[in-house]
Amino acid sequence: YKPRKLPDTSIPKMWLSGLEDMKVEDQVNHLGLPFLNVGERCNLSGSIKFKKLMMAGDFESAMDVAKQQVQDGAHVIDINVDDGLLDGLA
Numbered sequence: 001y002k003p004r005k006l007p008d009t010s011i012p013k014m015w016l017s018g019l020e021d022m023k024v025e026d027q028v029n030h031l032g033l034p035f036l037n038v039g040e041r042c043n044l045s046g047s048i049k050f051k052k053l054m055m056a057g058d059f060e061s062a063m064d065v066a067k068q069q070v071q072d073g074a075h076v077i078d079i080n081v082d083d084g085l086l087d088g089l090a
Helices: 048-055 059-071
Strands: 014-017 021-024 038-043 076-080
Touching: 038 048, 038 059, 048 059, 059 076
Parallel strands: 038 076
Antiparallel strands: 014 021
16 A cells, blocks of 8 residues: 555644634744734733732723733733732631
């Protein structure tokens, strides 16, 4: 028997999941591979500025943090406002 023909190859795809799945095909890096720049500044445990804004109830300024990340090139924003130190029991 002859060896079977290998399937045609294509550009790899990036699949992300959260509340809904997301397939990335239109954003690529300099190598032509799937790439997303993820904004990480909307995280209570990772950004003191963002945490202070959220704790003060200044949600408009907290939204400005996310908007700035998009203006700086983020394709996706990672938002985390569930910090165990806020209302958690000791």
